[in-house]
Amino acid sequence: MYPASFVFSVPSFAFVGLACANIFIGVITTVTTFVLGVFEDEDLRAVDAVLKEVFLIFPHFCLGDGLMKLAANHIYYFALQQYIDVEVKNEIFKWDYLGKNLTCMFLSGIFYFLLTLFLEFRGLPFWSCSASGAHNVIVSAEDGLAKEDEDVRAERIRINQNQAIDDILVIKNLTKVYSRFKDARPAVNQVCAGIKRGECFGLLGLNGAGKTTTFKMLTGAVRPSGGDALIGGCSVSRDVDGVRAQLGYCPQFDALDPLLTPREHLVFYARLRNIPSRQLQSVVDASLMKLGLGHYSDRCAGTLSGGNKRKLSTAIAILGNPPVIFLDEPTSGMDPRARRFLWSCVRRLTREAGRSVVLTSHSMEECQALCTRLTVMVNGHFKCLGSSQHLKNKFGGGYSLSLHCADSSSGDRVTDVKNYISSKLPDATLQEHHHTRLRYQLLSKQPSLLANVFQVMEEARATALILDYSLSQTTLEDVFLQFASEQGEADEDLHSRHARPAVIRNCFKCCTATVRSISNRLLKRISMQVLSFLERRLGIYQQPNRIKTM
Numbered sequence: 001m002y003p004a005s006f007v008f009s010v011p012s013f014a015f016v017g018l019a020c021a022n023i024f025i026g027v028i029t030t031v032t033t034f035v036l037g038v039f040e041d042e043d044l045r046a047v048d049a050v051l052k053e054v055f056l057i058f059p060h061f062c063l064g065d066g067l068m069k070l071a072a073n074h075i076y077y078f079a080l081q082q083y084i085d086v087e088v089k090n091e092i093f094k095w096d097y098l099g100k101n102l103t104c105m106f107l108s109g110i111f112y113f114l115l116t117l118f119l120e121f122r123g124l125p126f127w128s129c130s131a132s133g134a135h136n137v138i139v140s141a142e143d144g145l146a147k148e149d150e151d152v153r154a155e156r157i158r159i160n161q162n163q164a165i166d167d168i169l170v171i172k173n174l175t176k177v178y179s180r181f182k183d184a185r186p187a188v189n190q191v192c193a194g195i196k197r198g199e200c201f202g203l204l205g206l207n208g209a210g211k212t213t214t215f216k217m218l219t220g221a222v223r224p225s226g227g228d229a230l231i232g233g234c235s236v237s238r239d240v241d242g243v244r245a246q247l248g249y250c251p252q253f254d255a256l257d258p259l260l261t262p263r264e265h266l267v268f269y270a271r272l273r274n275i276p277s278r279q280l281q282s283v284v285d286a287s288l289m290k291l292g293l294g295h296y297s298d299r300c301a302g303t304l305s306g307g308n309k310r311k312l313s314t315a316i317a318i319l320g321n322p323p324v325i326f327l328d329e330p331t332s333g334m335d336p337r338a339r340r341f342l343w344s345c346v347r348r349l350t351r352e353a354g355r356s357v358v359l360t361s362h363s364m365e366e367c368q369a370l371c372t373r374l375t376v377m378v379n380g381h382f383k384c385l386g387s388s389q390h391l392k393n394k395f396g397g398g399y400s401l402s403l404h405c406a407d408s409s410s411g412d413r414v415t416d417v418k419n420y421i422s423s424k425l426p427d428a429t430l431q432e433h434h435h436t437r438l439r440y441q442l443l444s445k446q447p448s449l450l451a452n453v454f455q456v457m458e459e460a461r462a463t464a465l466i467l468d469y470s471l472s473q474t475t476l477e478d479v480f481l482q483f484a485s486e487q488g489e490a491d492e493d494l495h496s497r498h499a500r501p502a503v504i505r506n507c508f509k510c511c512t513a514t515v516r517s518i519s520n521r522l523l524k525r526i527s528m529q530v531l532s533f534l535e536r537r538l539g540i541y542q543q544p545n546r547i548k549t550m
């Protein structure tokens, strides 16, 4: 039932690639030892003997070498019997012959099988203790909790006192430390939040703030180093399957197969979501229509525009109506019309269908339009929490006044306007100055402020000092920039701390130099052997001498 193009998709190419790599290793190791064994040079033979023991760790070599031994053995005994008529005891399974090959293959089979299990099921108890390396991360006061914002602290208390049990998504002290260095800074640091049904929660933050890592932990893609999250009562640490059954995820980078069409993608994911066959077509058609992908439903995903790929990723995320949907920058690369179309889809999902959406975006407009609550993430911490209006009131405070000065050719008029404003509105602070445009910040919260500002501006317009002006509340972007400045300093700190220590770098350099010098010497010896072989057998090297003597 799966589309034919799936056969040529990434997993099948990866499988073929791995098979080729295996064959390559087998051929290279077997041929190397065979070639080295041909020469009479004692040193090369010694290297050959060592390599034959070392390569036993590769099952491919064991197989290749074993087959060659079997072939040689067959020819040898066949010749003895046929031409000399001698009966010799044939012990092919003794240790020095095929015995060690078979034993090593058997042991490496067990080893690689266990390794596969180990990597596949990281939930094994011994793995979970060691792999994350920091399961019990204790975040000290300097890490930011001491100067935590009161809304963030209130949410932390609400979560830790189990007052958020009705929330569909509960994030409880979730932490992720990627590096195993002792002083590594967590990518996500003890974040707490509860998201209610029908809520759209926004995660804002600069690049590298920890948004995608939070999503990866919530979707079970990476294991948390500390804390936990519950989706519909299922824990991301203990019941990843239960969690995944309840969520849809639109990743930051489209995880699409370029050879499958949008329809085929949706059919594929609908089957994974266990949607009954009789409803499959109607569900897929509805998804295509909902996201406006009807025209492109039968074109290969690789040929779709960036915006349409994002729409398809979003359609996959909301397929089957999961109760929680994670959207990681869903509108990046979309034109304004498509963006607004997607916004209305998200609004319908939250308001009409009662789904909970967690969204990251670098567009303040988008967060303001969609999110009921939002947070700004800086260096893995939540810096604030609340509705956009609450954040603007709390952190923005005041108004932003933009002016367009009258005379564009003379700089003096701009100076006049500046002098006029500083005399009439002493609380105003100049924030930006571009050619004839000025922007002031008014922090005063006096009730008469607005009336006063309008009066002053109207007078300025009447005397032709300014052409026009606008007065607005401080924007969400101003609030964001205020927090974002904190991350710049810490980024540099992080890079210097996470730089690979000089000792490791030097060891690495030393090892590569040694390997290079050994392989150079080995190659030189092999080429000398080849030349002397040619000299003995073909007499090629005598020709230059003859030319010289002539």
Ligand SMILES: Nc1ncnc2c1ncn2[C@@H]1O[C@H](COP(=O)(O)OP(=O)(O)OP(=O)(O)O)[C@@H](O)[C@H]1O
Binding pocket: 178, 179, 187, 205, 206, 207, 208, 209, 210, 211, 212, 213, 214, 252
């Ligand atoms: N696999 C990884 N190994 C090591 N460090 C990582 C890994 N993934 C992310 N990080 C680090 O974790 C921090 C947070 O990264 P993350 O991708 O979560 O940021 P983000 O807020 O999603 O950024 P963006 O807005 O650019 O997507 C960064 O410092 C990043 O370098």
